[in-house]
Amino acid sequence: MKRFLAIDLQKCTGCRNCELACSVQHTKSFNPRRSRIQILKDETRNLVVPMVCLQCEDPLCEYACPNGAIRQNEKGILYVDSTLCIGCMNCVTACIYGGIELDPRTRKAIKCDLCGGDPACVKACEYGAISLVEAKTEGLKARREGIDLAYQTIGMKTGEVIE
């Protein structure tokens, strides 16, 4: 069963502990800017917008990559093959969720790979805001709710879950 991260916006306090944990997992240092999950904030509007790869069924990033660097592994997890990435940022432009970014150090695309199935951010979140869910109705709903804010900022309304 395909799995992905779902974020409960009501529980997220914007503390960025997930970023710390993610950066340790992937860079062996504390460096939130190189984290695969990013928390954007707009304090004046009380907006806390967690952004992470949603493991889309029809991934725009994959289509946009001219070099075939974004692929699915045997567990169905989308990942970036950094040996193939040329840092062109087409994927960054293509993703409407802000789920893929350029690593400021390597200048290659980075995104959540679910830590191979046991995400560090889920464990690091003391508020229980991040969970790893399956692509069934509940999980799809949870994922959809987690991007409500992103949808609102581009003027779209909450839609129905398409299974």
Next chain:
Amino acid sequence: MTFPYKGYAGYYLDVDLTKGKVHKKELEKEWARLYLGGSGVAAKILWERTGPDTEPLGPENVLVLGTGPLTGVLFSPSGRMMFASKSPLTGVWGESHVGGFLGAEIKYSGFDFVLFNGRSEKPVYLFLRDGTAELLDASHLWGKETNVTTQMIREDHKDPTIKTGVIGPAGENAVLYGSIIVDFYRAAGRTGLGSVLGSKNVKAVAASGAQGIEVHDMDKYFEANEIEMERINDPLWTESLASLRKYGTTDLVAIINEIGRLPTKNHWTGFFENADDIGPEIIAEKYRIAQEACHGCAVGCKYIIRVNGGKYPTGPIGGPEYETIMAFGSNCLNSDIESVFHLGKRCDLLGLDTISTGKTISFAMELFEKGIIGTKDADGLDLSWGNGETQAALVEKIARREGFGDLLADGVRKAAEKIGGDAWKYAVHVKGLEASGQDPRAHQSIGLTYATNVRGADHLRSISCIEELGYPEIAAARFGEEKAEAILEIMSPEYKGQLIWDMEDLYAIVDSAVICKYGTMWPPMYYFDTFVNVIPPLTGMTEWADMKFVRRVGERISHLRRAYNHRLGITRKDENLPHRLLKEPMPTGPSKGGLPDLDQMLDEYYEYRGCDKETGYPFESKLTDLDLDFVIEDLKPRGMTR
């Protein structure tokens, strides 16, 4: 790079504002080893660079911005940073700590400390990014309120991830208690450090960085961190944690009023009849819209409010902390919570310390009640207790030093000197710093904390919650069964000297780490062993695995900060309490009749601290033992050692 330890960015900035130059320097190894970071390192720097001849608002003063090895790494509750300087409000040691995200961002930008020297000709702000630093023109920001300043800086760089520490009009106008506002609604409020920045023509510090922080041994550090996080999940902590997450510090309004320690009517009493009107429940029910946390924090005590309609509507802002509610609420007999929200918000936007502002206004209200000043002196304002409109008008006047506000902008000590007569009796301060929201007439040991705190009447250098909230196991474990009973007795002065001495050294390390007081102060879970546990794997400083070494660091920092004040003339006679808190028995409420036995506690404190009881000066043997021979060299010729 030759700086050997991890957990630090490894560099600091020596900014020469007069010449408009920034100098990037490697961090000194001994700063880390002997003083850890934050407050400790700031003490070393300010000891060397400032002294009796330093005019706090002159170009010769130095403002230190500091982080510590635990800033920006996985450790909860960290996410903090600090500022230190010779305080314009008190004329002695000044430091102020703040949460948010700036501290971590400064480290990710590649720096542990920034030292501001001199005075810039034109308004500037310091911009840090990925190991580089530049002074940028701030003419367009000067005069702007704090939130607008941050928005404009983000706009200038087209980067919403920039974190800032900014001053408002109050800091520009040399209000002696101007604050530094971090990330919109967190404040390094106390001792007027925003005005030190203002005097240097520095409007802001802004940072954004992608430099990682490396760890000496990541696996071992994670193990150590897990042990500490388990302490936080201790059942003792469960209730406190739940309360902090739901109410933030506003819960203290209820808890503290219950024990009769909530400063009310300019500290006249410790019990406020209308506390429910400004208490946690009403805020949580009617105004609170979200919970927030500082960087990497598992507590998340910050909350966001919105007020629809009424006299003071507002969009989302950081809700006021306990101290703000106390200062403008109970302390001024104002039970209109929406008015208190408004006052807290205006202070944040103008860059004013809410405690000193509220306490200075309550001081004026009492002088008015006693007939020492009249409406005419106050630009026609009605200074009756609880008049929220007058409070709001005064906040604006203070920030701009207009009319009566100009007098109040100097704080209660100087204002009382200027007004003369009996005014001093109502100036509730120690060393010139307006008292925070505690009262020694209801909690003995806070009297000693206020008296000995190097920055003045404030709880955050050594408050003990062990007896305030009752932690018998912890009292016994730290001080032995035979002393535990007396320590837990909130109005007993017995062993409180030892208790506060111990707390002061512990907090000295907390303030150098730099972490939050939660977890150490309330609840008292973290202790010296926490640092023995986490600092070595994080930094590679092997000596820190030795408990004795760690305790000596705490003592060293405490002594160095004390020595800094001695050199400025502070002795035992200044380690005192204001008339009201020392001589007027608590008139009403649950702690009615209470008075602190300050002398008894002070004697014991000096004994543990290694100081002469008559003067408070340190013994040379103690200083030598703490590797502080350079302090002896300076203080001995001045006759300030024993």
